[in-house]
Amino acid sequence: MPELPEVEVVREGLDKWVRTRTVKTVQVLDPRSVRRHTDGVDDFEQTLSGCSIASVVRRGKFLWMDLEGLPTPAALVAHLGMSGQLLVEEPDAPDEKHLKVRLSLSNRSGYPGELRFVDQRIFGGMFISPVMATPDGLPAGAGSLQASIPLAAAHIARDVMDPHRNPDDLYVALRKKNTELKRAILDQGIISGVGNIYADEALWQACLSGLRSTATIRRPEVQRLNDALVDVMMRALAAGGTSFDSLYVNVNGASGYFARSLNAYGREGKACLRCEEKGRESLIRRDPFMGRSSYSCPVCQPRPRRTRS
Known part of the structure; x- marks a missing residue:
C-alpha cells in the first residue's frame, strides 16, 4: 500500500496538472470505485461536474482535492488502497485496462485533458466528503492553507513531515x-x-x-x-x-x-x-x-x- 512519500509524489503531480481546473464531466466506469460515496453513482457524477479543484492536499496517506462551486464546502477524497493510480492523460489516449473513473477537465494549453482513477484490485476509491474545521485551527496538511479537513480524514493525526506537528x-x-x-x-x-x-x-x-x-x-x-x-x-x-x-x-x-x-x-x-x-x-x-x-x-x-x- 502506498505510504506518505508515494502519496506525496502523486499529490505534487496533481497540484501541477489539475489544481485550479474545472471538472467538466465525470464518468464512473465501475460503481465499486465510488462505493464510499453513499449517495450513489449519479450523485457523484452530477455533484462533481462543474466543480473547480481549489487545492490538492495530503495528510499522511490521505489525499483529497478541495472543491469550489458547491453550496457547502466539500472535498473529493481519493483513496489509493493497494493498487489505485491517479493518472493525467490526453482524452485520445487508450483507456487503461483497469480504468474506473474518468474526469474530463477544462482546457489548458499543454496540459492533459483527463484525470483517470485506475485500480486493479479495487480496494481504493473516490468519494465526496463534507469538510470540517481542523481541531487545532491549523492548515490540514501538505498543499493546504485552509484550516479545514474532510470528515473522512478528521481522525488522522498529523504526519511525519507536517511542519505544524510538534515532535x-x-x-x-x-x-x-x-x-x-x-x-x-x-x-x-x-x-x-x-x-x-x-x-x-x-x-x-x-x-x-x-x-x-x-x-x-x-x-x-x-x-x-x-x-x-x-x-x-x-x-x-x-x-x-x-x-x-x-x-x-x-x-x-x-x-x-x-x-x-x-x-x-x-x-x-x-x-x-x-x-x-x-x-x-x-x-x-x-x-x-x-x-x-x-x-x-x-x-x-x-x-x-x-x-x-
Whole structure:
C-alpha cells in the first residue's frame, strides 16, 4: 500500500496538472470505485461536474482535492488502497485496462485533458466528503492553507513531515499506549503516513526494536525515532517513493526507486549494513507481523528480553 512519500509524489503531480481546473464531466466506469460515496453513482457524477479543484492536499496517506462551486464546502477524497493510480492523460489516449473513473477537465494549453482513477484490485476509491474545521485551527496538511479537513480524514493525526506537528507529541502519544513500538507508529491516530516498509526502515535507522513496549520508551529514543522517520521519508520522497511492481506510479506513470536504498525491509538473510561497517556479523531477519513481515537486525536492534527467540 502506498505510504506518505508515494502519496506525496502523486499529490505534487496533481497540484501541477489539475489544481485550479474545472471538472467538466465525470464518468464512473465501475460503481465499486465510488462505493464510499453513499449517495450513489449519479450523485457523484452530477455533484462533481462543474466543480473547480481549489487545492490538492495530503495528510499522511490521505489525499483529497478541495472543491469550489458547491453550496457547502466539500472535498473529493481519493483513496489509493493497494493498487489505485491517479493518472493525467490526453482524452485520445487508450483507456487503461483497469480504468474506473474518468474526469474530463477544462482546457489548458499543454496540459492533459483527463484525470483517470485506475485500480486493479479495487480496494481504493473516490468519494465526496463534507469538510470540517481542523481541531487545532491549523492548515490540514501538505498543499493546504485552509484550516479545514474532510470528515473522512478528521481522525488522522498529523504526519511525519507536517511542519505544524510538534515532535514531542509523538513521545506523549506513545507513552499513553501500552503496545509494541512498531504497532504504535503504524497507528494513523498517533502519527500518520507510516506504513510497513518505512516503519522497518526508521526502526533500523534508530537502532530500535519494533517489539519494544511503548510504555518503557524514553524521550531520547523517541527523538531518535522521530529523526529517523523524517529522514527516511525525505529520502524516499526525493527518490520518488518505493516501487516493487508496476502498480505504484506517479501521475505520469513513472515508478519510484527508493527500493534500491532500503537497509532492512526485504533484506532477509543479507548482511546488516551497519553491523558490516563495524566489523560485526549479523543477518537481517524476517518475522511475521500482522499478516505481513517485519525486517530487523538482531544485533543492533536488540529485542526486549521477554520476546527473544
